[in-house]
Structures are given as structure tokens and as C-alpha cells.
């Protein structure tokens with residue numbers, strides 16, 4: 067077929083993907099009043115007038131702001147105070163979270179780049195959120211929601227949009243006996259914590275654990291937003307013991323596409339309640355408040371760490387096999403979570419966490435493995451340690467500092483709350499620019515003795531391409547029956563319950579700050595290495611599930627990978643509460659009906 071024929075053919079077939087084609091299709095074929103009419107951009111005549119924006123500003127108590135890109139000041143004056151401040155704080159997650167255009171990830175190669183909204187409502191309460199939602203719906207605007215800003219997929223920012231920014235809604239209140247609205251007489255009172263949707267996990271941990279001596283299941287990274295993580299499913303270091311964050315949700319307040327402020331829990335709007343528990347952020351409405359179950363705090367939290375380097379490929383294969391067997395025998399239980407790294411330089415990095423074991427018990431668990439490593443002439447170990455301490459001090463930043471620990475980095479800005487700190491182990495992630503990313507749930511059947519060799523072989527093969535991280539707390543096989551039952555009653559892919567770990571293979575670089583060089587070819591090579599490493603694991607798990615919030619932007623089977631058989635039910639809930647698709651995110655429930663930028667309905 068020559069080029070002209072090709073063009074003719076292309077013009078006669080409506081192409082149902084890609085922004086330009088979809089926009090043209092919508093405009094030509096479906097006319098003025100169609101549901102396929104694209105959303106409005108600032109360049110469109112239908113963009114709201116200044117008077118309309120002024121009116122919105124009044125209705126939200128003056129909290130409507132024009133949004134500038136994070137480094138806008140640097141474009142005009144590299145030496146000015148604003149630019150210098152932005153660059154100095156470019157890797158401070160608390161500063162990034164305080165900026166309306168801030169994102170905790172600086173973008174993803176060939177996927178997305180941070181884009182400031184035109185306007186943001188810095189919402190104070192559900193009434194402000196409702197005003198913003200009604201305004202977006204009535205004016206056919208693209209709306210986005212941002213809490214902590216940690217979306218790897220870039221789903222909390224979009225150009226030409228109205229942002230609802232929940233940062234200011236961060237109150238935390240601890241309850242001894244919570245009963246959901248409408249659940250009176252049907253549910254036993256439960257110890258709980260109510261959290262504004264804009265709070266970060268460190269705000270919750272400080273109130274619940276450091277101050278009240280209880281435990282709430284949240285995320286590992288302290289600056290992740292509560293609402294975003296709960297809707298992801300949400301795994302923390304102790305999830306094998308306490309389940310996902312979503313499984314602990316007792317009630318939420320949410321503004322749906324019709325602008326209504328709804329309470330959702332097991333007794334009111336239970337279908338939407340279920341969808342919020344792992345159905346993905348940004349697809350259901352705007353959550354304004356969440357109430358989560360709290361648990362008795364275990365007396366001890368602990369840690370096991372160190373690095374073991376093998377002196378040859380054969381010795382590394384032996385080490386991986388030995389660790390897999392050790393994990394199966396000693397760590398595959400509700401006590402142990404967190405991760406190990408299997409590295410191309412034939413090194414195994416241990417960074418494991420436990421709950422409910424005292425110092426002696428934690429050390430005893432690891433002794434046989436450490437003894438084997440130390441007795442082997444093929445392996446060299448450094449910094450091997452295992453032990454535990456009082457759980458209540460885990461997120462107590464001041465207590466850690468007094469002990470001389472450098473495990474947490476404080477927000478250095480004057481006036482920052484003393485408990486605002488992030489794990490030093492997370493520091494390279496802050497503001498990183500992603501090259502490649504993949505995650506795969508590995509089924510627990512691979513831990514059976516007959517399968518361990520295959521598993522160890524695939525892990526070794528994958529590590530030839532790129533480092534493989536095994537996040538044991540993000541696979542819930544090995545959890546108690548009660549924990550598993552609570553997670554089963556969420557929208558999270560049931561494969562998570564059968565998986566002993568989530569394997570994550572990822573790479574990236576520092577943020578592409580103004581004036582910094584960037585090697586796109588090297589970045590593409592890195593992305594390919596991730597794919598090649600993942601392919602080695604797919605040899606033993608052909609169609610793996612993947613954790614919605616820590617996954618490949620380009621996953622073509624995202625519906626099945628993120629939600630498995632739950633996807634159909636999620637679509638039904640979406641159709642009921644957001645039939646016109648006001649809430650769109652990349653690879654969110656119902657997003658297949660939209661162009662990739664979320665501006666044009668295509669199905």
C-alpha cells in the first residue's frame with residue numbers, strides 16, 4: 067500500500083485511541099451536546115470566564131490559586147530567592163508536598179512529565195471540594211486530585227486542569243470506640259483514627275503510635291498521602307501482620323461526581339466503600355476524610371540488615387537458593403516484612419523488619435543464616451545484624467535522634483514539626499525521574515521445596531539485567547487467616563493474598579533540574595534492562611498480577627494485573643457513581659473509555 071492509500075484508509079477508520087484522533091472524532095461525529103464532546107482547555111472559547119473563576123474563588127473562601135510550575139521562578143531568574151529556595155528543597159518531600167505543583171516523582175521517561183494545573187482549590191473541607199467538583203462538572207473541566215503527590219504514574223497532575231489539593235485537610239483524631247454512621251447497633255465499637263484526606267502517614271503514626279501507643283496500618287514511606295495509599299490498597303512494613311491499609315478502612319467521606327458529600331462504610335453506600343478499598347485513587351470522587359481501625363501496638367518492632375557478597379556467579383546462585391529456603395523456613399509468617407535486593411554485582415542486601423519479636427527472638431531467627439554466611443569462604447558479609455526495640459519509639463523522631471540514629475531525616479525548614487522526617491533509606495526516591503519500573507506478584511507455590519530451585523534460578527537470571535527487590539510485606543501469603551479475610555473483602559487483586567512477595571524492578575535518576583544534563587540514551591537502556599529482568603521472572607510466572615500504585619506505566623493488561631476478577635465489579639460501581647467519567651486517571655477504572663490525556667471520551 068502506498069502512502070496516499072494508507073492516508074485514505076486511515077481517514078476512513080475512526081481510530082479509538084490517541085488524543086488528536088479522538089478529539090477529531092468527537093468533534094466531527096458527535097456534535098455539540100454529545101457526551102463525547104471533549105473537555106475544555108484554556109484555549110477554548112468555552113473556558114470559564116474570569117467572572118466565573120472569581121465566583122468560584124468566593125465560594126471556596128478565597129482558596130482558589132493560579133498554579134505555576136515548580137521551577138517557574140528559575141526560568142526568569144536563576145539566582146532569585148524563589149528559584150534558589152525551590153532548588154535547595156528539590157529533594158525535600160515535605161517541601162514538595164507543600165507546593166501546589168509539587169510532585170514527589172519528577173516524571174517518567176516517555177510516559178509523563180509534571181504539568182501544573184491552571185488553577186487549584188486548596189480545599190479546607192468537604193464544602194470546598196463540592197464547590198470545585200460542581201464547577202468542573204458544569205464547565206466540562208479536567209479535574210485532578212492531589213494529596214501527598216506520590217503517584218508514580220503521574221495521576222495527580224495534568225495540564226489544563228483544575229486541581230483539588232487536599233494538603234490543608236490534615237487533622238488527625240484518635241478514638242477509643244468508633245461506630246460508623248448508620249452502623250449503630252450493627253457494629254461493635256472499634257478503636258480507630260479519623261484522618262483528613264491530605265494528611266501524610268507520619269502525621270498519623272505520630273498521633274496513633276508515638277502519642278497514643280496504638281498501631282494503624284499505613285504505608286512505609288512517611289510522606290505518602292493517606293487517601294492515595296488507602297485507595298491503592300496500601301502496604302506497610304508490617305502488612306503481613308496487619309493486612310493492607312485498605313483492609314483497615316472503617317469509613318470515608320467522599321464528594322462524588324454529582325457534588326454530593328457521602329459517607330461510605332459497611333452500612334452506607336457499601337459498594338462505593340468496597341471500591342475505595344484498593345480500587346485506585348482518583349477514580350471514584352474526592353475523599354475528604356477517612357477512619358481507620360487501630361490495633362494493639364506490639365511491644366517490639368525489629369530489624370535485620372546487612373550485605374552479603376558472593377565471590378562468583380556460582381556462589382551467588384548458591385546464596386540466593388540458601389536465602390529462599392531460609393525465608394520459607396523462618397521468615398514466611400506474620401512477623402516479617404520489608405525487602406531484600408538481589409544485585410547484578412552478586413550482592414544480597416538485607417533490609418527486613420519484624421513485629422512482635424523481642425531482641426533475642428529476632429536475633430535467634432537469623433542466627434542459622436548468619437552462621438552459614440560467616441562460615442562460607444565463598445561469601446563476604448558486612449554489617450549483619452538483627453534485633454528489636456520498643457515499638458512505640460519506631461516513628462519517634464526525637465527519641466531516634468537522641469540515640470544517635472541517622473535512620474530518619476528531618477524536614478530542615480524552620481518551623482517544621484519535630485516529627486516530620488523521612489526514612490534515609492527512601493532518600494534516593496525523593497523526586498526521582500523514572501526510567502523503567504515493573505512489579506510482579508510471585509505466588510507462594512514457588513516456595514515449595516520442589517519449586518525453590520526454579521525460583522532461585524529466575525531471580526539470578528533477572529539480576530543479570532537489573533537489581534531485583536523482593537518486598538515480602540507486599541505479598542500477603544503467610545498472613546493470618548483473619549488478616550487474609552479482611553484483605554479479601556477489598557478491591558485489591560486477590561492474587562496479592564496468594565503471593566509471598568511483590569518483586570519490584572525499577573531504575574531512574576535524579577530529578578532533571580533546570581540546567582542539569584540528561585542522557586536519554588542511557589535512560590532508555592536502563593528501561594530496557596528492567597523489561598529484560600522482568601522477562602526472566604515472567605518465565606516462571608507468565609501472567610503476574612501487579613500492584614496498582616507500584617507498577618509499569620506501560621502495562622497493557624492493567625485491568626487484570628491490578629484487579630484480577632474484581633475489575634468487573636469495579637466497573638459497575640464506577641458506572642453508578644461516576645457515569646460521565648468526571649474522574650479520570652491513567653489506567654484507572656473506566657479509563658479505557660477516554661483518550662490518554664483524559665480530555666476526550668472515546669467509547
Ligand SMILES: Cc1cc2nc3c(=O)[nH]c(=O)nc-3n(C[C@H](O)[C@H](O)[C@H](O)COP(=O)(O)OP(=O)(O)OC[C@H]3O[C@@H](n4cnc5c(N)ncnc54)[C@H](O)[C@@H]3O)c2cc1C
Nearest residue numbers: 213214215216217221222286287291294300301347348353
Ligand atoms: C517514594 C514513594 C514511596 C512509596 N511507598 C509506598 C509504600 O510504602 N507502600 C505502598 O503501598 N505504596 C507506596 N507508594 C505508592 C503510593 O502508595 C501511591 O502512589 C499512593 O497513591 C500515593 O498517594 P499520595 O496521596 O501520596 O499521592 P497522590 O499523587 O497525591 O495521589 C495518588 C492517587 O490518588 C489520588 N488521590 C489522592 N488523594 C485523593 C483523594 N483525597 N481522593 C481521591 N483520590 C485521591 C490521586 O488523584 C492519584 O490518582 C510509594 C510511592 C512513592 C513515590
